[in-house]
Amino acid sequence: MTDGILTLTVNGEARRLVAEGQRTLLELLRDDLGLTGTKHGCDLGECGTCTVLVDGKPVLSCLTLATQTRGSEVTTVEGLADGLVPHPLQKAFAELGAAQCGYCTPGMLVTAAALLERNPQPDTDEIRQALAGNLCRCTGYIKILDAVKLAAGAVR
Template identity: 65%
Template sequence: MRELITLRINGERYEVAVLPHRTLLEVLREDLGLTGTKHGCELGECGACTVLLDGVPVLSCLTLPLEVQDCEITTIEGLEEQGRLHPLQETFAELGAAQCGYCTPGMLLSAVALLRQNPHPTREEIKQALSGNLCRCTGYTKIYEAVEAAAERLSAARQGERQPNAALQP
């Protein structure tokens, strides 16, 4: 029997009738058309289905929608802001961190969570944060470099926000 639930995804509310055994991954992709979240192993081993649940990376293939009704869910579709790519998306593209792109959404969301928690991670901290996301194409080096570059970009943006505007100074 289907149950009507409300999910908060990428800042929007969705009412969805779900069967109790369906996973969040299935609901995102099949019911809501949010296909950026990838269907990988269904065993919680690859990280392709990673989404953020209240800012924390979780595997949507192991998560039941009934359990997350009171949470904010962020998918890859929710990263862009005001029509602009997130700095991580920009650096992934610029540095060639994505090859086939299948692991990229989960990798990006795990990296976003890391940079929100730790704006200046070391290479080892980046490796640890992304350890649940498997990539078969890149060898990870470009991915780590892209996360480091995004951390620098975000830090520079924060510094710019704190600097008084020189044009406004007497």
């Protein structure tokens, strides 16, 4: 099936789209759904910037064919907050300066959210390993580490 009808759930909302075979999930989110919170840095799976959650797991949307996500639940940075109530990670990233330019932040946040979902009390090494695929060029990762730790405390 090429250019088939695609149904999936994005940030809790059911979506039905026509997607050509070569459409990536990144293109589907940004160009078709207008969810530009998800960024891109290389288009080749080398930087982690485009990370989104598919069925709760961090994946690289630039390497994922949209058709491969049929029936899946996709979560982007736009889906983390509950209305105007931020996710503990969003709050911690803002409070502790974990975002500087903010470009890696969406991918970093969803990757960290998946970590806390699976392991609400990660230690330093577990956080570093979980976020090892997400490059940041501004922060040296230090405030990001602090923010994930803070959020982990809040999640508990």
